[in-house]
Amino acid sequence: MKAGFVAVVGRANAGKSTLVNALVGEKVAIVSPKPQTTRDRILGVYNGEGVQIAYVDTPGIYKSRTELSDRMMRTAENSAKDVDLILFVHDGHKGVSDADLALMRRYRSFGVPMLVAYTKTDIMPEENIPADAARLFEEGIDCDVVPVSARRGKNLRKLVAAITEKLPEGEPLFPEDVLSDKSEKFMIGEIMREKILLRYDKEIPHGVAILVNTFRKREEGNLYDVDLDIICEKANHKAILIGRQGRALKETLADARRGMEAFLGAKVFLTAYVKVKDDWRDKANLLREYGYDDPQG
Ligand SMILES: Nc1nc2c(ncn2[C@@H]2O[C@H](COP(=O)(O)OP(=O)(O)O)[C@@H](O)[C@H]2O)c(=O)[nH]1
Ligand SMILES: [Mg+2]
Missing domain, CATH: 3.30.300.20 (K homology (KH) domain)
Known part of the structure; x- marks a missing residue:
């Protein structure tokens, strides 16, 4: 079977925790419209047909002002260096900014396979998706882009399939009844x-x-x-x-x-x-x- 760790990264408020909850099928991380909602690294485990995916939800990246926010940023970066795949969550309804590209390039440089989950497609015109995906590719972000809506549960199966394909063969990392590392x-x-x-x-x-x-x-x-x-x-x-x-x-x-x-x-x-x-x-x-x-x- 396939098994591995997936770091879920991206900007604050992109929709990382919502996506992890949807992929795991249970609430493992809290969600709000405000940045800095997720402070810890949180593990959410999905067991599927022939695959176990251990998602590592991380605090988003934003301008840092306190010791707590410094620690949150270090948590996000460290989490992404030692995993089988980086799942970069991009808030599609905000378009693609230079800051988005810079952050994607930074994670791309870690030498870890990467996928882009282009989320919130439920609140934007569908025709923007291919143009944005092409833009990412032109800008050197040479990885698959999977459009999803975590809120509507749209295209999640396709995302899971794309993730599974990139994970290594291996034994399960956790017993099947473990959903999260948090109590x-x-x-x-x-x-x-x-x-x-x-x-x-x-x-x-x-x-x-x-x-x-x-x-x-x-x-x-x-x-x-x-x-x-x-x-x-x-x-x-x-x-x-x-x-x-x-x-x-x-x-x-x-x-x-x-x-x-x-x-x-x-x-x-x-x-x-x-x-x-x-x-x-x-x-x-x-x-x-x-x-x-x-x-x-
Ligand atoms: N419309 C829509 N809103 C979403 C979606 N995913 C997340 N959100 C909203 O975006 C905000 C930030 O979500 P959250 O998961 O906390 O983002 P995080 O900071 O990246 O973990 C919340 O208000 C969510 O309800 C989505 O697929 N569609
Ligand atoms: Mg979060």
Whole structure:
């Protein structure tokens, strides 16, 4: 059979995590319309007929300003050097910019086979696709371009076939029941962060970390207790997160609880506190405590 690791790379917001979830068939990474949603490297495993594909979802590439974002960029680049295939996710509805080409060339130079998943075709004119594909080829990006829509599930089978063809022969890398390297507890914290990304603007969600203190299944009933801290970096962020009479927080927690219940297939009792840790994104000890390890150290 075929088996291998596929690094899923591309610009922030291109649609990498959405595509990985669609390819794996389960939610392994959270998704939002904001850049910097994915902070960690996340593994999602697909088992198909005669093939196992281990996708490595990565944080997107964007201009870096904090120690956290520096670490995220290093995570993305390191992930792509030691895999069997690079799947470069390109947001087709934005056209092809010089920055896109530069980033593709950079990944192309790693000496690893590469495929371009040209995504979001559901929100753009179809006739732009061949022209863009030709442009990539003319600009020296000499790899197959597969148009897909992760949202609509369009052309994914073709993409899987193209990926499979490029993977080496080998034994499965993971047992068949392993879908992700991240624990349920990790995903619970991520779902909390996803709902904050969806509700609040600008620096607020980017300055939030989630610390899950308790994640426990009760002995009786299909029920989990979740207790977590929402860490933010400024006192005025805390006020905004909580909102007038606690309304904003209450609604966000209700969204999160529903998301957690859907993910676990069980009822969830969620308690959460908002705490301020000044500028945690630039403090190594706090980054470690919140689970953002330095890929170089
Ligand atoms: N219309 C459309 N939107 C998409 C598609 N894939 C992702 N998106 C949206 O693009 C935004 C960024 O997606 P995400 O997967 O978080 O991007 P990432 O930063 O590359 O991981 C989200 O709002 C997604 O819902 C797609 O195939 N079609
Ligand atoms: Mg992502």
